[in-house]
Amino acid sequence: MAELTCSALRKAFDGQSALDGVTATIASGEFVALLGPSGCGKTTLLRLVAGFETPDAGSIRLGERILAGEGRFVAPEDRNIGMVFQSYALWPHMTVAGNISYPLEMRRMSAQERRQRVRQALELTGLERFADRMPAQLSGGQRQRVALARCLVAEPQAVLLDEPLANLDLSLRAAMQQAFADFHTRTKATMLYVTHDQTEALALADRVAVMRNGRICQFAAPEELYDRPANRFVAGFVGDGAVIPVQAAGPLTALGIAVNASGQQIMARATSAAPTHICIRPEDLAIDPDGPIPAQVVACTYQGGRFRLELETALGGMIAHARGRARSKEHIRLRIGQPWAFSDNG
Numbered sequence: 001m002a003e004l005t006c007s008a009l010r011k012a013f014d015g016q017s018a019l020d021g022v023t024a025t026i027a028s029g030e031f032v033a034l035l036g037p038s039g040c041g042k043t044t045l046l047r048l049v050a051g052f053e054t055p056d057a058g059s060i061r062l063g064e065r066i067l068a069g070e071g072r073f074v075a076p077e078d079r080n081i082g083m084v085f086q087s088y089a090l091w092p093h094m095t096v097a098g099n100i101s102y103p104l105e106m107r108r109m110s111a112q113e114r115r116q117r118v119r120q121a122l123e124l125t126g127l128e129r130f131a132d133r134m135p136a137q138l139s140g141g142q143r144q145r146v147a148l149a150r151c152l153v154a155e156p157q158a159v160l161l162d163e164p165l166a167n168l169d170l171s172l173r174a175a176m177q178q179a180f181a182d183f184h185t186r187t188k189a190t191m192l193y194v195t196h197d198q199t200e201a202l203a204l205a206d207r208v209a210v211m212r213n214g215r216i217c218q219f220a221a222p223e224e225l226y227d228r229p230a231n232r233f234v235a236g237f238v239g240d241g242a243v244i245p246v247q248a249a250g251p252l253t254a255l256g257i258a259v260n261a262s263g264q265q266i267m268a269r270a271t272s273a274a275p276t277h278i279c280i281r282p283e284d285l286a287i288d289p290d291g292p293i294p295a296q297v298v299a300c301t302y303q304g305g306r307f308r309l310e311l312e313t314a315l316g317g318m319i320a321h322a323r324g325r326a327r328s329k330e331h332i333r334l335r336i337g338q339p340w341a342f343s344d345n346g
């Protein structure tokens with residue numbers, strides 16, 4: 001496995017920028033998710049790393065090798081990178097074992113070594129029982145595991161996954177997420193995983209790169225994105241974050257900082273002495289009849305074990321969790337815990 005580095009990558013299509021200077025290093029063995037809204041450049045970045053597109057500027061390295069940029073371009077088949085797509089792209093006329101063995105036959109590997117590698121890949125993906133089945137006799141999740149096994153046998157230095165679970169139903173997605181996590185733990189493959197499903201990104205990845213308009217706007221561990229978003233976009237996009245403008249109302253201390261939001265004084269966690277916004281997560285809100293902030297319920301939905309309340313307040317819209325059901329238009333009161341304050345003048 002090897003470290004993957006993108007430096008100042010740019011790509012435009014018909015004069016429209018799709019990637020606008022992406023710099024990121026993915027450590028050897030790290031599992032990184034690319035997360036962002038439709039059209040933000042996730043697939044373009046993956047295709048540049050795979051070698052299906054050439055960058056307009058910048059470079060890509062895998063370990064010691066330059067794959068693209070600095071006057072070089074390594075063809076996709078010579079990059080030693082595996083790919084798993086949303087559509088499984090299996091050979092329909094070959095058995096599971098045949099599909100997995102095919103890339104090795106192309107490399108003219110001996111039959112004995114091929115058999116051994118195929119057996120290992122079947123074991124890693126829990127497909128031993130299905131070796132002799134045809135793809136049409138498998139479920140979607142099983143087909144995706146065959147695609148993963150086929151990518152694995154070639155022992156790539158890095159694996160790229162483009163929305164691999166998008167075609168699967170909800171319960172299968174959860175099972176496959178676990179299969180990917182197990183696969184990563186066992187192989188320690190360097191993995192770059194594109195998704196627009198944030199639950200999936202936060203659950204699976206060591207770090208998540210949140211993209212917007214062809215740029216990475218925060219690249220951090222899932223818990224850091226959630227607890228300490230760096231800007232308004234990440235605060236609002238990841239989790240149910242309410243983003244509210246504030247002014248500092250005191251000095252930054254070890255306990256945090258007092259901020260003023262539309263006349264309300266709130267104590268916030270911060271590293272900035274001049275925050276411009278706070279991000280209020282549902283966990284930062286308590287429903288309390290003596291709370292200082294009046295709110296009106298806009299919508300209430302059951303989420304298994306709790307209710308999700310969409311609220312309107314003088315500070316703006318917020319999401320809270322409640323034990324009991326609330327009526328639409330009901331008036332309640334809130335107490336805010338310690339939200340995260342950050343500076344974003346963009």
Ligand SMILES: Nc1ncnc2c1ncn2[C@@H]1O[C@H](COP(=O)(O)OP(=O)(O)OP(=O)(O)O)[C@@H](O)[C@H]1O
Nearest residue numbers: 013014017018037038039040041042043044045196
């Ligand atoms: N081959 C192409 N020709 C022209 N424009 C393209 C091409 N590929 C991508 N684009 C444009 O580049 C931008 C980034 O697209 P990209 O597919 O990378 O986004 P994405 O984040 O993967 O979106 P999604 O989540 O919808 O798949 C979009 O505006 C898209 O229309």
